[in-house]
Amino acid sequence: MALPLALSGQDIIGQARTGTGKTYAFGVAMLQRVGKPRKNRKKPRGLVVVPTRELALQVTEDLVTAAGKLGSRILTVYGGRAYEPQIEALKQGVDVIVGTPGRLLDLVKQKHLDLSQINVLVLDEADRMLDLGFLPDIERIIKLVPDERQTMLFSATLPGEIVGLSRRYLNRPTHVRAETNDAEAEATPQTTQFVWRTHRMDKIEIVARLLQCEGRGLTMVFCETKRACDKVVEELKDRGFAAAAVHGDLGQGQREQALRAFRNGKIDVLVATDVAARGIDIDDVTHVVNYDCPQDEKTYVHRIGRTGRAGRTGVAVTFVEWEELTRWKVINNALSLAFADPVETYSTSPHVFSDLGIPEGTKGVLPRANRSRAGLAAEEIEDLGETGRIRSRGPRKGRDEEREERRERPARTPRERRRTRGGRSAAEVVPEAAEAPLAEEAEEIVEAVRPERRRDRVADTAPAPAAEVQSPVVERPVEADVAPRNDQPAPRRGRTRKAGLNPEVSLGEPVAETTPELPGLEVPFPDDAPVEPAPRPQPEKIIPASPFMVIFQSPDLATDDDEIAPSAASERAQSRRRSQPRSGGGQRGPRRGGQS
Structure with missing residues (x-):
């Protein structure tokens, strides 16, 4: 129905349901009017504006199929692709361009595309372009093409913007509707x-x-x-x-x-x-x-x-x-x-x-x-x-390759942890420890019975078995200032400390006043062992019975022979008197405010 009108050169507003062949309705008529390609003609004669890239590819495929016998040069331009192939094709010459509004305006701005010889302009899925906000771009494109042209507008629906666009830029268009008014509202019966x-x-x-x-x-x-x-x-x-x-x-x-x-x-x-x-x-x-x-x-x-x-x-x-x-x-x-x-x-x-x-x-x-x-x-x-x-966010081609590379990476060599003492391994320390004198053990015993530790950990050194320790006992009196106090909380039970030749020291029992001594070794107790000093007496606070009571009064150190110091004002007045020059004959100057 629309094809005879399109071949005659009339402006058309086509409205039809999806899948009814709207592309061939304007494509065949456009290719027929453009004619066969010529070598001296490089500027395009037909222009199809579509809203999406996928639709541009779809329309191009249909036009290529329809132009099989004519050999028309059809170019698709849309965003997301490099400019160079499209610019090169424009230099060689094209007959019909199918593109999205954004890329078309970019090529026009770069002066690679000239729309001054367009004879047929088609707006496909115009209602969709209005939904995507392409109306200003469409108006700019329409102003770039000649006024003497054929314009075909195809839309599934006719919103108010489409009607206004047709009134401004179409010349007495013919409205071709393939179905009833509610055709688009009716779902596909198949x-x-x-x-x-x-x-x-x-x-x-x-x-x-x-x-x-x-x-x-x-x-x-x-x-x-x-x-x-x-x-x-x-x-x-x-x-x-x-x-x-x-x-x-x-x-x-x-x-x-x-x-x-x-x-x-x-x-x-x-x-x-x-x-x-x-x-x-x-x-x-x-x-x-x-x-x-x-x-x-x-x-x-x-x-x-x-x-x-x-x-x-x-x-x-x-x-x-x-x-x-x-x-x-x-x-x-x-x-x-x-x-x-x-x-x-x-x-x-x-x-x-x-x-x-x-x-x-x-x-x-x-x-x-x-x-x-x-x-x-x-x-x-x-x-x-x-x-x-x-x-x-979806998977890409190189992501699987990255995963394979991660799998092929060699495993990291596990570290060997070695227990050291003073920067040396345990194998080096053990032989020396076997030959070390017993003085180290004596120092451990001294550390175990220090007064400050005995104050925190009340321990009892159990007597060692006779088979293990055959040594006399050195008694040491406990001083009064380091004796355990009764007001301290009871220590926790169940903890033991090894001292000397592993004597069992249990917490929570009275401290023994004896210390085992190693045979042939004198265990001196250092005189500089820290002793807790006696608490300093605090001065007694004076709390007055009344807030108005005088607690302390400073003594009066002044005497009768002391001269009273002059004030700052009197010193300034005296300095002014000294600085004024005296007049001759003992006459004073006129008084301020008086007559001369």
């Missing part, structure tokens, strides 16, 4: 829909069982955030499924790698945000899972529109959490669906197995015998000279 009320912690288990249903082909799982995509991919990989993610934090090379692996069948699960909800036309997508509830009815329709395309059938499963029921009711009423009250569902619910055709007894882990997909690593990543920094 898609079987299920809406379940689930718990957040149980959704991944339901997805793992869903991916093992009978007759399942490629599956797309839509999440609301980028982190949710990475988390779902990690969970599915741990359960044995070949999955990959597509979202804005991935580099362009990684996004294209995931899409190629998905199209080629090396992975069968693609987890993506809404960036892949529009324009992605992949065959054999049999199941779509809304892991997170969509934001509105348009997002819901575009998500489930990835399956059931071109007359095929598909299955769409939507998970709704308890706090998302209000949002889902709004979507349900807008689309006139029959799921106002979703069924409460868990991974063990019987209707999950019966509705999706899952064999009984299926668990949440894919059996090893069924893991036949090559995986994302089997698809080579293309070096696109990406710009910017990759901020993805």
